[in-house]
Amino acid sequence: MEKNVVVLDEFGNVTGTTYPKRAKGLVNKGRAEVVDADTIRILSKDFCPPLSKEEKQMSNVICFNARDFRFDKSDKCENEGGRMFVTDMFGESVEVYELGRYTDGLTQIYADKSVERDASHVFRFTVVSDGKPLDSEVSQFIAVPISREEISEDDWENRYVYNLSHSEYKPLMSKKWDTKLVAVYEIPIKTDGYEKVRFIFSVKNASVRVFPGREAEAYKDLPDFDFNYTEWINDTRERIEKSVKDLNVDQTVKKVGHQVKESATKISKSVWNGINSVFGSDEGKDAQREPEKTDTTEAKTEEADVNVAPQETEPEEVKPGEVSSENLDANDTTDQMI
Numbered sequence: 229m230e231k232n233v234v235v236l237d238e239f240g241n242v243t244g245t246t247y248p249k250r251a252k253g254l255v256n257k258g259r260a261e262v263v264d265a266d267t268i269r270i271l272s273k274d275f276c277p278p279l280s281k282e283e284k285q286m287s288n289v290i291c292f293n294a295r296d297f298r299f300d301k302s303d304k305c306e307n308e309g310g311r312m313f314v315t316d317m318f319g320e321s322v323e324v325y326e327l328g329r330y331t332d333g334l335t336q337i338y339a340d341k342s343v344e345r346d347a348s349h350v351f352r353f354t355v356v357s358d359g360k361p362l363d364s365e366v367s368q369f370i371a372v373p374i375s376r377e378e379i380s381e382d383d384w385e386n387r388y389v390y391n392l393s394h395s396e397y398k399p400l401m402s403k404k405w406d407t408k409l410v411a412v413y414e415i416p417i418k419t420d421g422y423e424k425v426r427f428i429f430s431v432k433n434a435s436v437r438v439f440p441g442r443e444a445e446a447y448k449d450l451p452d453f454d455f456n457y458t459e460w461i462n463d464t465r466e467r468i469e470k471s472v473k474d475l476n477v478d479q480t481v482k483k484v485g486h487q488v489k490e491s492a493t494k495i496s497k498s499v500w501n502g503i504n505s506v507f508g509s510d511e512g513k514d515a516q517r518e519p520e521k522t523d524t525t526e527a528k529t530e531e532a533d534v535n536v537a538p539q540e541t542e543p544e545e546v547k548p549g550e551v552s553s554e555n556l557d558a559n560d561t562t563d564q565m566i
Contacts, residue, residue: 244289308329317405355392367393403452404452
């Protein structure tokens with residue numbers, strides 16, 4: 229049997245999960261009410277008997293709820309990011325707060341929470357980091373007990389600051405989600421004489437997403453991640469440097485290719501200019517042309533005619549009573565002279 233019933237405190241904050249049978253018992257005893265088929269809410273102490281140790285532990289766990297937080301709109305803040313729904317590492321839709329854009333501007337969100345006086349509470353949340361880490365990164369969680377309606381100077385001086393960046397405050401557990409780092413936190417909150425606490429997330433030179441926290445058992449199937457900031461930042465830098473190197477190689481190849489193309493173009497122009505310098509004139513152009521073809525048959529015929537020797541003709545035979553052509557010509561001439 230799994231703990232698949234969500235337990236809310238009297239203010240509607242998720243405090244954990246419990247078994248269906250246990251949830252039914254709480255409802256039957258008047259210590260909780262049914263919200264829906266998978267959710268119950270622990271009733272206020274004014275309406276139910278004192279809680280058992282287990283119930284008290286559950287009610288003292290405060291889980292991050294993005295709807296409770298808002299941007300700090302004071303002049304010191306630039307506030308980059310926003311509230312949004314995403315699919316988490318369990319494949320479920322959750323509302324998260326994205327904080328920061330790796331800039332020097334301060335991004336800050338806050339929420340005022342009502343708590344039990346003189347009690348120990350736990351604030352549970354998950355921080356998912358991705359992208360390039362910076363040495364100047366600032367990521368803090370701050371708890372400010374409020375003695376009156378508004379925070380006084382004394383309240384601010386009495387604040388509790390937890391430095392989440394650079395693993396200076398170690399999380400409850402660290403897990404991997406694809407290439408992302410998942411850090412699960414359970415921050416102890418003591419309310420000595422106070423009934424209200426302001427929770428603040430402050431980010432600078434970083435980009436993080438704050439997710440609702442779950443019980444430790446929920447993360448057991450995710451691979452462990454040894455949260456060592458130095459190793460993590462070196463590994464991330466190696467990946468970034470490799471990407472930059474690959475990009476530079478690609479740009480170098482393109483640059484060399486362009487240079488080769490330019491060189492080939494220059495060589496081609498130089499060769500062409502050399503050809504034009506040699507064959508640039510009309511005589512040079514005529515020299516480039518192919519000699520005209522002549523009719524060899526006609527030439528041979530003329531040559532043959534020149535070499536033909538005159539042939540001797542035999543005397544014309546004259547029969548008795550005929551006149552030869554020579555005598556005829558002579559007679560004609562004689563007639564003309566007469």
